[in-house]
Amino acid sequence: MxxxxxxxxxxxxxxxxxxxxxxxxxxxxxxxxxxxxxxxxxxxxxxxxxxxxxxxxxxxxxxxxxxDNELTKVNIKVTPSTIYAYLNFASASRKSVNLYYIRYGKNCLLKVIEGRLEEAKLMKNQDLVDAFFNDFGFILRNQSKPLKKMNIETSSFDWYPEDYYDRDLLNSLKTTYSFYGCCTCTRPLKGFIEPVTHLKRINEMYTLKPTADTFHDRFDSILKSRKSPIPIQILDVTVLRPSHFMNMARLIDVKQLKGIVIRKTPGYSERKDGKQLVLNEIVELNGFEYIQELIISGFKVTAPLEKLLHIPHLTFSVSTITIEDVLLIRMVSETYHTVYLYLFFQNMLTSPTAKFRCVFYDHIKDADSLYDTLGYVNSNYIKLYAHFKLPESDQTLQISMENYSYGNCFSFKWIKTS
Structure with missing residues (x-):
C-alpha cells in the first residue's frame, strides 16, 4: 500500500x-x-x-x-445500468483489480477491489459512463505496452452479483433517498433477492442502446486522443452493431493484432431493412493482412472470400454457400498448408500449427452438384464429405458439413492421415 x-x-x-x-x-x-x-x-x-x-x-x-502499469488483460462488461471492469497485471504484487459501477438513479455506486483492499462509495450526480471513464480513461490514454487481450461485452440485461456492491452502503442510501417521487422503505435490505430487486426497480427504465452508444463514443474519443494507436494482441468484443466494432478497430494498432473475435449481442434485435446486419468493412482495415485468427458470429459477411482466406483460423457466416466457394476454400487451404509445412521443415517456423476454417451458412446453392463433387455423404449427424491427402506428407484436409442447433457449417480441418 x-x-x-x-x-x-x-x-x-x-x-x-x-x-x-x-x-x-x-x-x-x-x-x-x-x-x-x-x-x-x-x-x-x-x-x-x-x-x-x-x-x-x-x-x-x-x-x-x-x-508502466504492467497491465496485460482488460475485461469490460456493459449492461443498461452497470459497467464492470476486470484488470489483470503482470506484476506479482498487483495481480488484478475489479471495478464495479452501478447506476443508482442519477448517481453511481462504485466498488473497487484490489487484492484484500476493498472500497465502496456513492458518486453523487455522476453518470454511469462518465464515472467509469473518469477512472479508466487515463489507462487507455497511457497504455504503451501491448495488451495481451481486450474483451468488451455488451449485454441487454442488468445483473447484480452480491459481491459487486456494498450492502451497508446500499442500506444507508436506501434510507435517505427517494426515487421518482416514491419514498423507499427504511427497513434494511436482507438476503440476496431484496438488494437485487431494489436495484432493478431503480434502474428498470434504462435500456442497453443509450448506454452502449455513450460507452463506445467515450471509448473511441479517448483512443483518438492518443498519440499512437493502442496496441492489443487479442480483441474480443460483443457489440450491438458493426459500427461499434469498426470505429474502435480503426483506432487500434492492427499490425499488433493476432486475433479478433466479434459477436452480436444476444437478445437484442436490430436489423436493417429486415435483413441481418452485415460486417464487411473489416477487410478494409489497414494491416488486416496480419490477422491470424478471425471469428465473426451473429453478423453476415458478403465480402469476396479471397479477402478472408489468408487467415489461418477463420470462422464466419454467409447467407448462401456454393460449390465454387467450397472448392476455393479447399484450394486455398491446401496451398497455405503446403507453404506452412515447407517453412516448418526449413526451420523457419517453430511448429506447423493446425489450421481451421469454418463457414456457417443459411442455404446451399446447387446442393446436388456439391454432393457429386465431394463424393459420398454419410448419414451421421456430422456428415463427412471427403478427405483430401496432401501429397508427400502425412496431412489430410477433412471437409465436413456439421449441423448444429444454431446453424449449419462447412468446416475445413487438417488431420493426420490414418
Missing amino acids: FCLKWFNTPFIGKTEKLPVNDQPEGPIMDMPDLVMRKIMKNVDFITMLKLRKVCHAFQNFIDDTNL
Missing part, C-alpha cells in the same frame, strides 16, 4: 488554503520527474485513483505520463 504519510505535505487529502508561514518545504510535486516515476511504481491502483482526485497537479502528472 502506498503510504501518503511518507511525504511531508498537508496538501494531500485537504482542500483548505494554508497561511503563507505554514506552507510546507518541498511539496511532493516539486520532486524531479524521475523520482515521481519511482514513487508511482509503488502505488496500488486504488491509491492511484485517489491521487488523481487530490489535485490537478497529481491528475495531470498521472494522465500525461506514460507510466
Whole structure:
C-alpha cells in the first residue's frame, strides 16, 4: 500500500488554503520527474485513483505520463445500468483489480477491489459512463505496452452479483433517498433477492442502446486522443452493431493484432431493412493482412472470400454457400498448408500449427452438384464429405458439413492421415 504519510505535505487529502508561514518545504510535486516515476511504481491502483482526485497537479502528472502499469488483460462488461471492469497485471504484487459501477438513479455506486483492499462509495450526480471513464480513461490514454487481450461485452440485461456492491452502503442510501417521487422503505435490505430487486426497480427504465452508444463514443474519443494507436494482441468484443466494432478497430494498432473475435449481442434485435446486419468493412482495415485468427458470429459477411482466406483460423457466416466457394476454400487451404509445412521443415517456423476454417451458412446453392463433387455423404449427424491427402506428407484436409442447433457449417480441418 502506498503510504501518503511518507511525504511531508498537508496538501494531500485537504482542500483548505494554508497561511503563507505554514506552507510546507518541498511539496511532493516539486520532486524531479524521475523520482515521481519511482514513487508511482509503488502505488496500488486504488491509491492511484485517489491521487488523481487530490489535485490537478497529481491528475495531470498521472494522465500525461506514460507510466508502466504492467497491465496485460482488460475485461469490460456493459449492461443498461452497470459497467464492470476486470484488470489483470503482470506484476506479482498487483495481480488484478475489479471495478464495479452501478447506476443508482442519477448517481453511481462504485466498488473497487484490489487484492484484500476493498472500497465502496456513492458518486453523487455522476453518470454511469462518465464515472467509469473518469477512472479508466487515463489507462487507455497511457497504455504503451501491448495488451495481451481486450474483451468488451455488451449485454441487454442488468445483473447484480452480491459481491459487486456494498450492502451497508446500499442500506444507508436506501434510507435517505427517494426515487421518482416514491419514498423507499427504511427497513434494511436482507438476503440476496431484496438488494437485487431494489436495484432493478431503480434502474428498470434504462435500456442497453443509450448506454452502449455513450460507452463506445467515450471509448473511441479517448483512443483518438492518443498519440499512437493502442496496441492489443487479442480483441474480443460483443457489440450491438458493426459500427461499434469498426470505429474502435480503426483506432487500434492492427499490425499488433493476432486475433479478433466479434459477436452480436444476444437478445437484442436490430436489423436493417429486415435483413441481418452485415460486417464487411473489416477487410478494409489497414494491416488486416496480419490477422491470424478471425471469428465473426451473429453478423453476415458478403465480402469476396479471397479477402478472408489468408487467415489461418477463420470462422464466419454467409447467407448462401456454393460449390465454387467450397472448392476455393479447399484450394486455398491446401496451398497455405503446403507453404506452412515447407517453412516448418526449413526451420523457419517453430511448429506447423493446425489450421481451421469454418463457414456457417443459411442455404446451399446447387446442393446436388456439391454432393457429386465431394463424393459420398454419410448419414451421421456430422456428415463427412471427403478427405483430401496432401501429397508427400502425412496431412489430410477433412471437409465436413456439421449441423448444429444454431446453424449449419462447412468446416475445413487438417488431420493426420490414418
